Amino acid sequence: MIAPTGGFWSAGSILLVLTLLGFGGFIWRGWTLFRYLRLGRVRDSDRTDQPARRLRDELVVYLGQRKLLKRPYRIRGAAHALIFWGFLVITYGTTDLLLEGIFGLRLPGTETGVYVWTVDLFAVAVLASIGLAAFRRLFLRPPHMHVALDGYVILGLIAALMVTLLLFENAGIAAGLLRTGQATPPIAAVLPIRYPGESSAVVFYWSWWLHVVTVLAFAAYLPRSKHLHIVTTLPNVYFRSTRPRGALRLIENIEEQESFGAATLRDFSWKQLLDGYTCTECGRCSDNCPALATGKPLDPQKIVLDIRDQLLREGDALLARTDATGTAPAHQLESKPEELWACTTCAACVEVCPVTIEHIDKIVDMRRYLTMMESAAPPEAQRALTNIERAGNPWGEPREARGEWAAGLDVPTLAERPDAEYLYFVGCAASYDRRNQRVARALAAILKAAGLSFAILGREETCNGDPARRIGNEYLWQQQAQANIETFGRYGVRKIIASCPHCFNTIANEYPQLGGRYEVVHALPLVEKLIADGKLRLRDDAGTAERHPVQPAAPNEEGDGQQGQGPLPSEASGARTPGVKEKVAYHDPCYLGRHNGIYDEPRRVMDALSGVERVEIEPHHRERGFCCGAGGGRMWMEEKVGQRVNHRRIDQLRAAQADATKVASGCPFCLIMLEEGVGAKGLREQVTPVDVLELVHDRLIRPPGAQTEARSDEVEHSGPKRGVPPSEGRN
Amino acid sequence: MRILVCLKQVPDSTVRVKVAPDGKGIVTDGITWAISPYDEYAIELALEHKDADPATTVSTVTVGPARARDALRQALAMGCDDAAIVVGEASGLALARALAAFVREAKPDLVLCGKQASDDDQGFVGVALAEALGWPHVATVTRFASVDGGPAGSFNGVEVWKEIEGGHEVWRATGPVVLTVQKSAKEPRYPSLPGIMKAKKKEIPERELSALGIDTSAPVAEVIAMQPPPARGNGVILKDGDTAALAAELARRLRDEAKVL
Numbered sequence: 001m002i003a004p005t006g007g008f009w010s011a012g013s014i015l016l017v018l019t020l021l022g023f024g025g026f027i028w029r030g031w032t033l034f035r036y037l038r039l040g041r042v043r044d045s046d047r048t049d050q051p052a053r054r055l056r057d058e059l060v061v062y063l064g065q066r067k068l069l070k071r072p073y074r075i076r077g078a079a080h081a082l083i084f085w086g087f088l089v090i091t092y093g094t095t096d097l098l099l100e101g102i103f104g105l106r107l108p109g110t111e112t113g114v115y116v117w118t119v120d121l122f123a124v125a126v127l128a129s130i131g132l133a134a135f136r137r138l139f140l141r142p143p144h145m146h147v148a149l150d151g152y153v154i155l156g157l158i159a160a161l162m163v164t165l166l167l168f169e170n171a172g173i174a175a176g177l178l179r180t181g182q183a184t185p186p187i188a189a190v191l192p193i194r195y196p197g198e199s200s201a202v203v204f205y206w207s208w209w210l211h212v213v214t215v216l217a218f219a220a221y222l223p224r225s226k227h228l229h230i231v232t233t234l235p236n237v238y239f240r241s242t243r244p245r246g247a248l249r250l251i252e253n254i255e256e257q258e259s260f261g262a263a264t265l266r267d268f269s270w271k272q273l274l275d276g277y278t279c280t281e282c283g284r285c286s287d288n289c290p291a292l293a294t295g296k297p298l299d300p301q302k303i304v305l306d307i308r309d310q311l312l313r314e315g316d317a318l319l320a321r322t323d324a325t326g327t328a329p330a331h332q333l334e335s336k337p338e339e340l341w342a343c344t345t346c347a348a349c350v351e352v353c354p355v356t357i358e359h360i361d362k363i364v365d366m367r368r369y370l371t372m373m374e375s376a377a378p379p380e381a382q383r384a385l386t387n388i389e390r391a392g393n394p395w396g397e398p399r400e401a402r403g404e405w406a407a408g409l410d411v412p413t414l415a416e417r418p419d420a421e422y423l424y425f426v427g428c429a430a431s432y433d434r435r436n437q438r439v440a441r442a443l444a445a446i447l448k449a450a451g452l453s454f455a456i457l458g459r460e461e462t463c464n465g466d467p468a469r470r471i472g473n474e475y476l477w478q479q480q481a482q483a484n485i486e487t488f489g490r491y492g493v494r495k496i497i498a499s500c501p502h503c504f505n506t507i508a509n510e511y512p513q514l515g516g517r518y519e520v521v522h523a524l525p526l527v528e529k530l531i532a533d534g535k536l537r538l539r540d541d542a543g544t545a546e547r548h549p550v551q552p553a554a555p556n557e558e559g560d561g562q563q564g565q566g567p568l569p570s571e572a573s574g575a576r577t578p579g580v581k582e583k584v585a586y587h588d589p590c591y592l593g594r595h596n597g598i599y600d601e602p603r604r605v606m607d608a609l610s611g612v613e614r615v616e617i618e619p620h621h622r623e624r625g626f627c628c629g630a631g632g633g634r635m636w637m638e639e640k641v642g643q644r645v646n647h648r649r650i651d652q653l654r655a656a657q658a659d660a661t662k663v664a665s666g667c668p669f670c671l672i673m674l675e676e677g678v679g680a681k682g683l684r685e686q687v688t689p690v691d692v693l694e695l696v697h698d699r700l701i702r703p704p705g706a707q708t709e710a711r712s713d714e715v716e717h718s719g720p721k722r723g724v725p726p727s728e729g730r731n
Numbered sequence: 732m733r734i735l736v737c738l739k740q741v742p743d744s745t746v747r748v749k750v751a752p753d754g755k756g757i758v759t760d761g762i763t764w765a766i767s768p769y770d771e772y773a774i775e776l777a778l779e780h781k782d783a784d785p786a787t788t789v790s791t792v793t794v795g796p797a798r799a800r801d802a803l804r805q806a807l808a809m810g811c812d813d814a815a816i817v818v819g820e821a822s823g824l825a826l827a828r829a830l831a832a833f834v835r836e837a838k839p840d841l842v843l844c845g846k847q848a849s850d851d852d853q854g855f856v857g858v859a860l861a862e863a864l865g866w867p868h869v870a871t872v873t874r875f876a877s878v879d880g881g882p883a884g885s886f887n888g889v890e891v892w893k894e895i896e897g898g899h900e901v902w903r904a905t906g907p908v909v910l911t912v913q914k915s916a917k918e919p920r921y922p923s924l925p926g927i928m929k930a931k932k933k934e935i936p937e938r939e940l941s942a943l944g945i946d947t948s949a950p951v952a953e954v955i956a957m958q959p960p961p962a963r964g965n966g967v968i969l970k971d972g973d974t975a976a977l978a979a980e981l982a983r984r985l986r987d988e989a990k991v992l
Contacts (some may be wrong), residue, residue: 210755258925372924373924375920375921379918385921389747398747399745400747401747
């Protein structure tokens with residue numbers, strides 16, 4: 001098309017002024033927002049390492065729109081991707097329009113057939129997607145999306161851009177304004193519009209100008225709206241944390257600091273504030289939050305937006321007072337303690353956020369302030385912290401009793417066998433909780449049957465510190481971690497097995513922050529490997545024939561909901577005697593699954609067991625797994641508001657219609673929560689919670705001479721001894 | 732108001748106590764020590780008063796071995812202003828006399844003790860301290876408040892809430908008094924991290940017990956034997972048989988084995 005500006009000295013200069021106004025408005029506001037970012041005083045040093053990985057993330061997450069296209073958001077995600085890709089394509093054309101309109105310059109390729117086809121196809125696709133987006137907002141009312149005027153303005157502006165684009169192309173073709181050699185825009189050309197008389201040139205003129213002015217108005221509006229995410233997602237993805245997801249940020253030189261955690265806007269890092277600019281208010285985090293779903297006062301989206309809105313509101317005042325330490329009451333953060341304490345750190349929000357916002361870090365930073373500065377953790381949580389401090393476990397059970405679960409099992413301590421290859425880090429739950437002691441005994445029997453050389457620490461082990469760190473007591477976490485690292489060092493520990501995902505996550509992902517680097521494996525991937533390598537002999541359900549080692553199944557594609565439908569390996573190999581199978585649902589522990597990406601190994605272990613038909617708790621499995629309610633230190637806090645998270649989990653299990661008679665997990669806290677949920681709902685007869693390790697143990701063929709004490713039907717004490725000792729004072 | 736809290740370091744309640752070979756004490760090697768729980772409530776009560784009236788000072792003192800410094804650090808971390816240790820072994824009347832000597836020098840307006848220590852449950856020292864000082868004493872206290880009046884900053888006595896069966900009494904003391912503190916609804920506070928850091932740097936002045944010039948030749952009652960409770964056997968789950976058979980078996984066991992029927 002020949003631009004209707006008539007060259008620079010005609011209307012081109014006017015367009016230049018308009019362009020400068022539009023982009024000037026963008027830069028003006030953008031500069032202010034950039035200065036607000038620098039209010040965040042906390043150093044965030046690990047944001048520029050691994051550039052190759054960061055560039056890859058840009059390609060996949062930003063350009064590839066990968067995180068938008070996850071279930072169950074595929075259709076709306078695809079609509080968004082079309083709008084976004086359309087934006088990229090059409091921005092090229094817009095730049096061309098402006099350059100030509102002002103200076104008469106052209107960008108290469110804009111006259112080719114490929115380009116005009118691409119532009120027209122995207123223009124139509126974007127219009128259709130806008131229609132879908134508007135329909136959703138008007139009629140489907142997404143429960144957690146912020147549907148406000150801003151959203152409609154943005155949709156309207158984009159729609160106006162597409163309509164004016166197609167219109168000026170069509171009118172331009174009718175008016176014969178195609179440049180010689182320019183390919184004809186194919187879709188615009190066939191639009192059935194009739195122009196009386198000479199009006200096609202007039203329509204071209206006005207629709208062209210309307211298109212260009214809309215672009216410029218949009219540029220000025222952009223940084224004043226949530227649509228800014230189209231710009232900020234670029235740095236937000238690039239500078240996303242490369243820490244393992246399960247690792248919280250270390251407070252360095254903690255003994256020399258004077259304040260801890262976040263109480264004001266200045267107590268965040270620039271990246272945490274950038275998260276707020278990037279939030280699109282889509283509400284996916286809220287859709288998937290187990291706390292919000294069960295009626296708690298936490299809404300992860302609100303946490304992000306509260307910080308952003310406060311920054312936009314108070315940024316000028318804070319910038320004006322450069323000396324201010326941000327302690328004035330007006331600048332205290334608005335998130336309420338009851339919101340912050342409701343978080344289970346399950347990472348459903350982090351997993352699903354399309355623009356890589358880091359919700360958990362903010363919540364934990366604010367908890368750190370409450371716990372370490374104000375001593376304002378909930379009293380039950382403080383009791384758990386005191387118990388960790390004094391007894392090395394949150395239950396407050398005697399330190400001396402830590403190794404007693406192994407009595408009679410002939411499990412050596414490292415002191416007794418310092419040359420053992422593996423340290424089995426048992427963890428507090430499996431050491432003290434009666435139910436989980438059975439899991440520890442099962443694992444010990446499995447490891448023995450596989451002939452692994454391992455030992456435990458017994459009373460020399462202390463809590464890994466996970467609950468303390470997530471309750472916000474970084475100091476106590478560092479003390480616990482250092483104590484363990486020192487003990488590991490004394491014995492020259494290199495390889496560690498953990499049966500608790502929290503122990504696993506903390507030792508594998510967080511101890512390196514304090515210099516503790518080990519080869520850490522969770523029990524289920526280890527057992528999977530032992531089975532695959534033929535080191536474990538398992539009975540089939542007839543109880544006699546030996547099972548063939550399992551071929552590891554091909555890793556499942558993410559999120560297809562197809563797992564558990566395919567034939568079991570035993571059926572495929574035809575080695576198994578047909579028999580009645582029990583249906584066992586797998587519950588993904590958050591600190592195995594979302595935090596560490598261990599989804600397939602536990603499933604493969606289950607698939608290797610005869611008599612087990614693995615079923616899924618549709619649709620809440622794998623990345624969409626629903627927390628048991630115990631993470632983030634919630635295990636140690638009362639849950640009085642709304643439905644209990646674990647009860648919701650049992651509801652989901654029953655609603656999945658998989659008729660599971662067992663629900664298997666790989667985490668002691670999940671097991672405790674599932675047991676409580678099943679009991680409270682009166683479903684003990686219908687569903688039995690187990691650990692996957694117990695299922696393996698039930699089918700174990702022990703080599704001759706192995707110990708056999710680890711019976712899962714062992715007689716129990718009359719009641720749990722946990723909790724309050726008889727003396728009145730503390731505990 | 733100037734408050735002095737006397738505290739005792741005891742084995743933490745999470746410790747599994749073992750009787751020492753001589754049968755008269757417990758094994759103390761490698762165990763975790765803590766402030767006796769009622770003494771923690773006493774600290775909390777004093778600190779609440781300080782929260783409400785910043786002119787209040789809260790001091791703490793303990794008589795015991797050098798390791799008892801850790802308990803004082805904990806008290807400082809919770810928010811006490813200063814702490815002092817009298818190093819030496821004393822119990823009963825001699826301990827009360829040592830504390831009395833300290834109190835006469837420190838001249839607090841109010842002395843708080845836990846109503847009893849969680850290790851020996853004697854409940855003796857606070858009462859004996861009041862006797863040694865010639866001060867009045869109120870037991871099982873859950874609250875106190877200053878009595879207003881007199882020149883600003885002066886001490887006019889305290890009103891004291893004392894827990895009794897089914898309710899409470901309000902007492903008034905017009906001069907210095909020893910209060911022994913009962914557990915109250917407000918849990919002792921958890922120290923803030925800045926509090927812990929500050930407490931680490933604070934000086935804890937030390938006195939020798941022998942330098943207090945007190946009469947330690949008190950009449951003595953001493954522990955001559957210590958016995959743990961008998962070990963509890965495992966519970967039993969009855970599984971085999973129908974309901975009637977299970978009920979009969981349960982009744983038989985309750986009657987013949989447990990002898991409770």
